[in-house]
Amino acid sequence: MSFSFFRGQLAEVIQWKDPQPSVLLWKFPSVHDEIKTASKLLVGPGQGVLLVYEGRVATVFEAEGLYSLETDNQPFITTLLRLRTGFESEHKLHVYFYRRADNLNQPWGTATPVKYLDPVYHFPVQLGAHGNFSFRVADARRFFTEVTGLSDTYAVPQATRLLQSRLGQELAMQLATAGWSYQQLDAQLGALAANLREPLAAEFAQLGLELMDFRLTGTQFDAGTQQRIGQLAGAVANSQAAASVGLSYAELEKLNALRDAARTSGSLTGAGLQAGAGAELGRLLTSQPNPMPHAATDPAEQLQKLKQLFDAGVITATEFEAKKKAWLDKWE
Missing domain, CATH: 3.30.479.30 (Band 7 domain)
Known part of the structure; x- marks a missing residue:
């Protein structure tokens, strides 16, 4: 029988010497998975120990301290020691330390x-x-x-x-x-x-x-949701812009559609669409009812509406200047 075998059966202190904060459970390494005669179990602060006998948890140590696995009055240990014969037993034991700290x-x-x-x-x-x-x-x-x-x-x-x-x-x-x-x-x-x-x-x-x-x-x-949120935010902003100049959201969208079509069409067609957008704008501004009694006779308010449409890109600079001149000429 080799010396290493006898050395493996000498009394020892079973402990978790260097517990890492990232480890919750650690199995104590043992060649034969046995309790050695006169071994002691050291349970440190913030630690606990499970004794797992033949695949099942036999007992749990939750209080820190030094336990003698041969003499301490632990029913499971007493039973296990009675089963031992010589240096080696067919009844195997695993010792697991676990982290009790938060x-x-x-x-x-x-x-x-x-x-x-x-x-x-x-x-x-x-x-x-x-x-x-x-x-x-x-x-x-x-x-x-x-x-x-x-x-x-x-x-x-x-x-x-x-x-x-x-x-x-x-x-x-x-x-x-x-x-x-x-x-x-x-x-x-x-x-x-x-x-x-x-x-x-x-x-x-x-x-x-x-x-x-x-x-x-x-x-x-995610990207798809962000795109939908952007579209919704744009629709809300357009609706508010339309309301600020006395138009409905649908009417503003109609003007935007005319403008987009004009920008992507040929020169003659585009010119016709631009004219159509201008005519539609004029019709909307002159026919749109306004809840403010003085609004219909207030050229400054009408010019402010035109400027907001220009800033929003609904009308061009040429259309803005032409409409502005028309309003000014009308109220001279």
Whole structure:
């Protein structure tokens, strides 16, 4: 029998000497997966230990301290030691250390875009979301059974992916039922995070984890949603511009269509369309009823409307000057 074999059976201190903050579970390395005679177990601050006997969690140490695995009154250890024969036993034991300390401000982000229908403007929205969360291992036995299994290590980033895998569907449901438009999301991040925390905490609890804090710090729309938002913003701006000069949005769009057609047509056709746009503008400005009693007799107001149409690119400089001269001539 080799010396290395006997050396492997000498008493030792079983401990997690250099725990990394990013590691939640760590298996103590042992050649024969056995408790050695007179071995001691050191549980450091912020640590816990699971003794896994033949694939099942036999006991959990949650209090820090130094334990003698031969003399301490632990029912499982007493039973195991009685089973031992000589140096080696057919009854194998794994020792797992786990992190009991809090894991604070862990960043998260949605793995895939979240989709929902904007409840105000009724167009599809896709967005990503990001934030941070804090958690800890609350039930080590359940955590080992439901999540880590017999893995040698389990890291915090794996727990983050676990949260993200459950987040997308819950976030989509909350957005669909909250009734918030895309314009309101930035102002509602706190409320949305609070709504998400309760169902996520319940799912984490089933895995032996406690979700201590959950925050949503921002969202990012995908390219298609940004394009739809831009189109909507342009339509709103055009509608407001039309209203400011006494026109309806449909009438302004008609003028814009004439103008665009003129710019893309041949010279003669374009000239005819330009004339048509000018005539249509004149008809609208002279026939559009105005709720202000003095507006029809106020050339300054009419000239202001013309200037707004010119600034918006609806009429050309030539048309602006011609109409301005006509109004001035009329009121001389």
